[in-house]
Amino acid sequence: MEAYGRDLFSFCCFVTRDRQDAEELYQDTFLKLYESREKLHIDRNAKSFLMSVALNLYRNYRRKRSVRERITGVLYSVEEREAELPDGEQPVEERNLLRETCRALRRAVRRLPDKYRIPILLYYMEELTQREIAHIMKLPEETVKTRLRRAKAILRKDLEGQGYEK
Secondary structure, three states: OOOOHHHHHHHHHHHHOOHHHHHHHHHHHHHHHHHOOOOOOOOOOHHHHHHHHHHHHHHHHHHHHHHHHHHHOOOOOOOOOOOOOOOOOOOHHHHHHHHHHHHHHHHHHHHOOHHHHHHHHHHHHOOOOHHHHHHHHOOOHHHHHHHHHHHHHHHHHHHHHOOOOO
């Protein structure tokens, strides 16, 4: 938890798009690890392993929720998080422009389908390699590479459509 807890929580927030759901996923991930502690032998990248557990739990959660939504017709709201930028010495206009750009990028990432959003988050937020992402998502590395390229193209088109420069 000390080494990767912050990264895992950040990943959970972006994947779930909801702070409450993120907290639950975060706790469930460590609970799952605790429950299987005798069986676990983490020889490789522990961070990658944590992200993999969280992603699998998230997928299970989404499957259950989708069935529940179809049955009950209940839609869950999505909260937007503020971009956390240091105030520093930047002029107010630059700081506000940077914040707005970050918000627009986060909104654009949130609109991506999971198959593009999750690799983007793992690659840029968690700084995992394409090989690690492929392992986590149980996909060929070439598929991850393609999804990252397509996601970037979608984001570029979306942001340019909103008037943001390359």
